Amino acid sequence: MAFTLRQLRYFVAVAEHGSVSRAAQSLAISQSAMTEAIKHLEEDLGVRLFDRHPRGLAITHKGHLFLRHATSILAEVSGAQRALAERDRDITGALHLGVTSLMAGYVMSDLLARYRRANPQVEVSAIEDSGDYLEHLLIGGELDVAVMVVSNLHDKQALQVEILDVSPYRLWLPIGHRLTAEDSIGLDDLAGEQLIMLDIDEMGEAAMTLLSALGQRPRIAFRTRSVEAVRSLVATGAGIALLPDLVYRPWSLEGDRIESRDVSGSLPVVQVGMAWRRGSPLSQAARDFVAIAKGIQEGRGR
Structure with a gap:
């Protein structure tokens, strides 16, 4: 099983929009690139992630299960990138x-x-x-x-x-x-x-x-x-x-x-x-909370 972060981002976008065209538009890429990425991802995983119908795509049960893992992976990657860019000092204090x-x-x-x-x-x-x-x-x-x-x-x-x-x-x-x-x-x-x-x-x-x-x-x-x-x-x-x-x-x-x-x-x-x-x-603790929340959303949208 081998898939890329780009495939995960494309998959999450299609799952959220329910349409290849709307997902491609949201990420500013071509529909053909989006379709090809989803096809290869399904082949890599060995499961059907979407059911195709005239109005667009409907996520399957296996696709729904994989969606949770995909969003988690993307958020972790975004968090890792953010952590590497931050200063070494640990943040202390309280956050309400x-x-x-x-x-x-x-x-x-x-x-x-x-x-x-x-x-x-x-x-x-x-x-x-x-x-x-x-x-x-x-x-x-x-x-x-x-x-x-x-x-x-x-x-x-x-x-x-x-x-x-x-x-x-x-x-x-x-x-x-x-x-x-x-x-x-x-x-x-x-x-x-x-x-x-x-x-x-x-x-x-x-x-x-x-x-x-x-x-x-x-x-x-x-x-x-x-x-x-x-x-x-x-x-x-x-x-x-x-x-x-x-x-x-x-x-x-x-x-x-x-x-x-x-x-x-x-x-x-x-x-x-x-x-x-x-x-x-x-506070620094609150600023980091805001940064992590923004990083999760940015990771999903890349």
Whole structure:
């Protein structure tokens, strides 16, 4: 088994965009180079990473498993490059972090593990709470940095923001749903559908605002604070969901498939990032946390 970092970067880009053309555009390379790299990677691994269909590519179960390893490898390489460029002196002191519920599982866990390996002498503490409360703690100087959804901050003038990712909303559907066969899906196609709502990090509020534009009250089948519950409910046909692509995974815990589709219209996007108090100098420990987070994202995008 022999594959290159370039192949891994191309694979991650295709998995995130669901299309060779969009992935190639994001990395400013030709589609043919992208296609050839993915083909050779599948041959090297001896598995099919994507299923091809007229609308693009759908990642396979084996591809989904490999994606976790690929993103981890790229992040480690970026971290190693950053570490070699830094001064030799170990960083000490304390780091006080905040994180919202959604970010705790999808962003913070991996980031925190990498930070602790790079800075074992820093005493790290973290608190999980709502975005509003984390803003309060940041402005009050009780937190150094918070990892959160930064697209809906209430006090933007008081906070400095570094965006790590931008995730569009997409539609989640069970296998066999009538909308999976449509070439184009609009918001009006969702009228009358049973909806599964995720009520963390203002996801539910954003979806409700969006669907209220249809001119009728959305039919809510289930409200939950668990992303895994949303996956299971959608996969078993209890309803559909509108959620940021950040949290999409093609299978529920029970192994049932979940389809994801673009929806035409003015859908919001979720900006994931870090925030800290504007005008307040960051400690070396906090600056390194920000640098590691940026390095992970840059490693994925190369």
